[in-house]
Amino acid sequence: DRGHWFIVMELIEGMTLKQYIQKKGRLSSTECVGISMQAADALYTAHRAGIIHRDIKPDNIIITTNGNVKISDFGIARMQSSDTMTVDACGSVYYSSPEQVRGGYSDQRTDIYSLGVTMYEMCTGKLPFVGNSVVEIAMHHMEGNVIAPKDMYGDISNRLNLIILKAMNRRMDDRYQSMGELLQDLRLCIKNPDGTTLKKHAREEAAGKTMVFTHKQMEQITKQAEKKKGQSARKKRNTEQVKPSSAINAQK
Secondary structure, three states: OOOOOOOOOOOOOEEEHHHHHHHHOOOOHHHHHHHHHHHHHHHHHHHHOOEEOOOOOHHHEEEEOOOOEEEOOOOOOEEOOOOOOEOOOOOOOOOOOHHHHHOOEOOHHHHHHHHHHHHHHHHHOOOOOOOOOHHHHHHHHHHOOOOOHHHHOOOOOHHHHHHHHHHOOOOHHHOOOOHHHHHHHHHHHHHOOOOOOOOOOHHHHHHOOOOOOOHHHHHHHHHHHHHHHHHHHHHHHHHHHHHHHHHHHHHO
16 A cells, blocks of 8 residues: 555454363363364365465464354465475474474474364363473474373263374374365264274275286385395394304303
């Protein structure tokens, strides 16, 4: 306007999810699923545009006065490219994924982990990992074992418990691979909250099917197999070299 640049932002009236959790102590499974679905849907839209939030936590999720969920603070968000996206800024350590605190590869599954931690806090009123220092908490994310939400509160639905644990898996490949997959299971959670299985997604279904490998894939598999074979052979040789000295010591 007349040579002046400015930003127009939506006025949102309500409270943060953090404030809402503190007010209620912990949320019911139904309410947790409802809020999670809205948050996941918003992040699904961002991910489709190539934007990774990287700082998902209850403080950055707003519940409006009419019950809608808004994602805020894209301050450390980044565009995801086909290249490896390394982390140069870490969100709140209580909600950060293992790959974030390690400073490694980051993609949409990073937001899935953080949303999983947020869901954990919603239905238990507690954080999955705490510690006396940032480093200690970070180590818990990388190596610690999380207590299942249902082990803490028996009224948490079976399916929601499984969804949270899958979203929070330390291994990126064992989490949901997209917000779309997470949304599918959250919808199932509404229809059948006491179910004990999750939906098999395309990647998992493909793992059990007969597949025709391309020539390039076969080359990669062969190289990996030869590499492992070489490692096993070197390990065997090292073991054989140790045995004679052990035997001499035993004779002495």
